[in-house]
Amino acid sequence: MKKALITGANKDIGFETARALLQHGYYVYLGSRNLENGKAAVEKLKAVGLDQVEAIMLDVTDEQSVQNARETIGSKTDMLDVLVNNAGINGGFPQSSLEAGIEQxxxxxxxxxxxxxxxxxxxxxxxxxxxxxxxxNVSSSGSSLTLHSDPTWKYYSHKAALYQSSKAALNMYTIDLAYQLKDTSFKVNAVCNILLPSMVPS
Structure with a gap:
């Protein structure tokens, strides 16, 4: 049975990704910053017969938490087939390139x-x-430099300096990572979160 780890998987895209992988026969480690929320998500999946899943406490912003998650999963399996880096935040709105502070x-x-x-x-x-x-790596077309430079694009006026710049940087990291692993059996990709309404300012 193939095994997958999904970060930020207790809700939204991460949760639905977990559901899809479970339906395709994967065992899923459901990463959640809040373990209780993760366990609640696991129970929802088990309630519909998807039981090859367990919650793992994983706060991607905390190195010790990531290390603990690695040790926990490593004690259960010696191999991981899929890593879905889904955890993300939009940073709240409005997001001004001139007014948002460095801490934001x-x-x-x-x-x-x-x-x-x-x-x-x-x-x-x-x-x-x-x-x-x-x-x-879960990214967004909303971070495309090309699209955001095109005044005819339907989301051209929806600028979000924090979120979009972070995802643009993620896209470059994904390209660099794929290049580093190009001569191996790895496949590395970024996927679009389809500009969910929560990501786009009204």
Missing amino acids: YKKVFDTNLYGVIRVTQFFIDLLKKSTEPRIV
Whole structure:
């Protein structure tokens, strides 16, 4: 049975990703910053017959938490097939490039970029033991430099300096990571979260 770890998986995209992987026969480690929320999500999945899942406490902004999660999962399995770096925050609105403070930027980048790096680096050894390892980073078309430079794009006026800059940086990290692993069995991709309404200012 293939095994997957999903960060921020107790709700929204992460939860639905967990559901989909379970339906495809994966065993899922459901990462959640709040363990009780993670356990509640697991119970929802088990209630519909998806029982190859367990909650793992994992705060991507806390290196000790990531290390603890690695040790916990490592005590249960010696291999991980899929890592979905889903945990992310939008940073709240409005988001002005001139008015948002450095601390606001740090908070968003700590989750959306540095959190991905932390988790990837801590779990890369387990992933390397899979015959078909996959790393998926959840990003957004809302971070596209090309689209946001095009006045004809329908979301051109929806600027969110914190969120979009952090996801643009994540896209570059994903490209660099894929390049570093290009001569291995890894596949590394970014996927779009389809500009969920919660990500776009009204």
